[in-house]
Amino acid sequence: MTMQNARGRRRATGPAAEPRTTVAVAAERPRDAQRQARNHRSPLRQVADFAAASGVGQKVGVALAASGLLLTVTVPATSPVMATADQSASAGAAAPQPQVSAEAAAKIDFSRTSVSTAGDPDGKLKQLLSAQSAGSISRAASVGSLGMPLTTMVKSSPFGYRVSPITGGAGEFHRGQDFAAQCGTEVFAAASGTVTFAGWxxxxxxxxxxIDHGNGLETTYNHLSSSSVQVGQKVTRGDAVALSGTTGASTGCHLHFEVMVNGEVVDPEGWL
Ligand SMILES: [Zn+2]
Incomplete structure (x- = not known):
């Protein structure tokens, strides 16, 4: 308690980095009419737009006909699939197919976003973000690409419009997903990245x-009792970056977790 108060005051009055807020963003970057309109759409509509804009057809069409076996293709997360024409293996397909060599009796993956090992979630995220801008990634592709910020994830208040727990007023836009967490619970970085703000x-x-994960993707962790990272610090997915709390506009101990794509909050459920 003492720590969080002291920290809060110190951070609040310090000349340190200017807090990133929607107000600051608006001032730095004039919003065009389309952007304004987008902000006034319902969350449901925003989600629909989000999904529609992305085109789910992000498939790597690797056809294997010769053996009839399912094969595994292991592709480094950082390099593109080599697309060498191989008519003999394409079995009548009009377009040239990537030539792959792999051991028989393994399994092939048709989804580009899952062409990486399960043990390298940041490689997968990097690939997802480098293939297209963060704003045009489909929900289907992004789900599961961020790690859990808490060991035990108990959802409370969801993202979107809700009755304000502070004012009781209707129609408050809740910018993140809340998770129940006792004060002092460890909070983890959802992915590797660089800390761009740590303070009040x-x-x-x-x-x-x-935390900025690059390519327009950021995550934020709020109402913390304390944080253990500094601006500019590189963090790895799963690093403990803070302890949960109930500082700021909060009615009890919990973690308010936000995902931002190109500066705008999106439903974290689409990324966790
Ligand atoms: Zn919240």
């Missing part, structure tokens, strides 16, 4: 950490 958020977030 003057607009309700309390003690807040923001």
């Amino acid at each position: 958020h003057e607009y309700g977030g309390g003690n807040r950490v923001v």
